[in-house]
Amino acid sequence: MSILVIGEHDNAALRPSTLNVVTAAKALGSDIDVLIAGSDCQGAADEAATIAGITRVLKADDAALSDGLAENMAPLVQSLAENYSHVLAPATTYGKNLLPRAAAILDVQQISDISGIESEDTFVRPIYAGNAMATVRSNDALKLITVRTTSFEAAEFGGAAPVEDVSGGTNAQLSTFAGEELTRSERPELTTADIIVSGGRGMQSSENFAMLETLADKLGAAVGASRAAVDAGYVPNDYQVGQTGKVVAPDVYIAVGISGAIQHLAGMKDSKIIVAINKDEEAPIFQVADYGWVTDLFEAIPQLEASLGADAS
């Protein structure tokens, strides 16, 4: 088995999703290359080289690759793929955008969002918003796979793999990056946070969401939201946890004013501990919560802050 991991990065540094994918790759074999394709991406390549247990870093450095556009990236993945048995990418918006295009031009039926590895050709993946788990075997000679990052631990650093330059990176002239509006936050990233405080429609306004942010800061937590809260405009889209948003699995997920639609549960039910705070005691979120508190959230949040502050360790 030889495995190519498509590293996710911002040219200067790796994104943590890459580390989870490397761990998935290790379940398939020990010959693992990490591709860092970007522009002026030495920083990300050097960081990738320190991931423990990988063979090489392949660095493709070209202006056409600077923004990760799938039209320019997919032919590069196609040209490298013949050297490998498996090509893995994270099931993040980056990997989901890129890998199916590469799979199509390689005539491979991709396996999306795997949460488990049974053997070199057999994988477990959630379907129907995680209400069923399918075990699938691929009959393609080459396997292209996106990996659910929360299902695999992050690989450790401490390695010193060589960085090799690879060519490839032609501008397909099909699309142009025209800017981004990224949410700036000092808080931990949702997908890697140990603690998440998440709000739903019950928060009623973006001003009220600030209450959750104060609570989150007290806990060192990330802030998430249900689709209802995002649709209502209380918080930006990248807060959304669920079937079609982010999938999270923190140590503790505190759901405040979230009723618990199956689409939301799909994104958080692998959390170790779930806390539900909701005034509707019939809310489905209580059926999956380890600790449920039926109360008005606007009274509960200040009380919770006070309790945390009283004997903060």
Added chain:
Amino acid sequence: MKVLVPIKRVIDANIKVRVKADNSGVELNNVKMAMNPFCEIAVEEAIRMREAGSADEVIVVAVGPSQSQETLRTGLAMGADRAILIETDPIPEPLAIAKLLKAVAEKEDPGMIILGKQAIDGDNNQTGQMLAGLLNWSIGSFVSKLSVEGSTVKVTREVDGGLENIDLAAPAVITVDLRLNEPRYASLPNIMKAKKKPLDTHTPEELGIDVSPRLEVLQVLEPPGRTAGVRVNSADELVEKLRNEAKVI
């Protein structure tokens, strides 16, 4: 410009799915089916483009069993002009669907193809990206804003860190996210009118596409369940349990 909108018939999003007793799949018999919610958003966007004058014909396409005609009629009742069914049962894998849609696109020569970003049954999130790759067209995935300016399609994409703007050369494949629009309901007169709109049926064989599966589903299981835990009655009690019982804060 012609706009092609591939749509899929899936279990209604409000139905709780059940795994079959023999673990071969999910129970589909006597279960309410509906258009995939993301596909409704795609149909809506195409109709709005026609209403705004940037599109002149909207064609809905489904790949699936003959019952997919109902889903196509829903798209026609929303306002699509005509429908194409590629009849095949069971619904093939995303790569085969993308190949079938490519064959339709080569025949119809649309200026844009708009699809849902994923279907809520397989949750694969592949078909649009694959179709763009096979056609060697530009791709705007997870789109929450869309405008056509001459031969450029300007899109805003929902990405993990926030929003990203991309300019696409037409023709383009677009996959839509939840916040692009709010799909309309079909009115009764439009449902009646839809019954008279043209619906053509083809088969994969006619299009010369092999739809045999590459993946074998070995089993489908219920996910590990979670059960309701305990109720707490105060902030102090909750904090105490999180600290000393669960040891997570």
